[in-house]
Amino acid sequence: xxxxxxxxxxxxxxxEIQPGFFxxxxxxxxxxxxxxxxxxxxxxxxxxxxxxxxSFVIEGQFELTVDGNPQVLDANTFAIIPSNVFHSGRxxxxxxxxxxxxxxxxxxxxx
Amino acid sequence: xxxxxxxxxxxxxxxEIQPGFFxxxxxxxxxxxxxxxxxxxxxxxxxxxxxxxxSFVIEGQFELTVDGNPQVLDANTFAIIPSNVFHSGRxxxxxxxxxxxxxxxxxxxxx
Numbered sequence: 049x050x051x052x053x054x055x056x057x058x059x060x061x062x063x064e065i066q067p068g069f070f071x072x073x074x075x076x077x078x079x080x081x082x083x084x085x086x087x088x089x090x091x092x093x094x095x096x097x098x099x100x101x102x103s104f105v106i107e108g109q110f111e112l113t114v115d116g117n118p119q120v121l122d123a124n125t126f127a128i129i130p131s132n133v134f135h136s137g138r139x140x141x142x143x144x145x146x147x148x149x150x151x152x153x154x155x156x157x158x159x
Numbered sequence: 160x161x162x163x164x165x166x167x168x169x170x171x172x173x174x175e176i177q178p179g180f181f182x183x184x185x186x187x188x189x190x191x192x193x194x195x196x197x198x199x200x201x202x203x204x205x206x207x208x209x210x211x212x213x214s215f216v217i218e219g220q221f222e223l224t225v226d227g228n229p230q231v232l233d234a235n236t237f238a239i240i241p242s243n244v245f246h247s248g249r250x251x252x253x254x255x256x257x258x259x260x261x262x263x264x265x266x267x268x269x270x
Contacts, residue, residue: 050228053244055237074237076213078189078261102187106217114164126166126185133164148259150189 057083063158066092068139073156080153084145086110091138099149101129108143112136168194174269177203179250184267191264195256197221202249210260212240219254223247 049056060072065082068090074081080099083106094113103112104126111120112127114135121127129135149156160167171183176193179201185192191210194217205224214223215237222231223238225246232238240246260267 049230049236050225053225053228053238053240054223054230054232055239057235057237074213076211076239076259076261078211079259081213081259100187100189102185102192112165114161117161117164119160119165121165124168125160126168127164128166128187129164146257148187148190148192150187 063156065156066090071156073158075152075157078151080147080149080156082145082147082149082153082156084147086139086143086145088139088141088143092136094134094136096132096134097149097153097155098131099151099153100131101127101135102148102150103127103129104146104148106144106146109140110143110145111138111140174267176267177201182267184269186263186268189262191258191260191267193256193258193260193264193267195258197250197254197256199250199252199254203247205245205247207243207245208260208264208266209242210262210264211242212238212246213259213261214238214240215257215259217255217257220251221254221256222249222251 071084105121182195216232
């Protein structure tokens with residue numbers, strides 16, 4: 049496997065970014081791409097950040113509240129969280145999520 | 160469903176960007192995010208573009224060749240295609256793919 053072009057998820061450490069939110073995080077020049085696994089019932093309290101966020105549900109159901117608007121999301125739906133808008137979330141079921149941040153989310157830079 | 164923050168994939172048109180490559184395309188300010196479904200055996204010939212590309216396999220197996228290096232990818236792996244590097248691909252099985260381009264891929268702007 050050519051290491052310049054091809055990568056294995058097994059080589060990316062798992063970060064528990066919030067209790068019950070287990071994330072594999074990829075930083076590109078322009079973005080942070082986070083693949084998360086969340087157990088049913090785990091929640092993240094309201095927060096904001098300057099980075100714009102696009103949130104997708106790969107599997108399961110996740111209730112996201114953006115600027116006071118709650119919505120249960122699944123693989124048929126997605127969310128756009130503009131810069132600095134408060135949002136919170138709760139896993140309705142065990143779920144797999146994908147969050148794409150722009151620009152790079154500096155709070156997720158661990159190295 | 161608050162239309163500012165929440166979107167439905169059903170509202171995104173399917174584009175057949177290459178024969179057998181059916182894509183739902185989301186343009187953000189910084190990126191193009193493409194969710195593709197590809198039938199086994201369908202292929203895309205070698206091409207290049209200025210936009211950097213991160214390619215993920217959600218389901219199935221996809222053989223990607225980057226700068227002459229072939230690799231069968233699945234959900235355990237992903238690819239980084241730098242700006243202007245030639246690449247081609249072929250679906251080994253029916254598969255679901257995610258491509259993230261930076262910056263916005265202008266060739267996928269249809270409107």
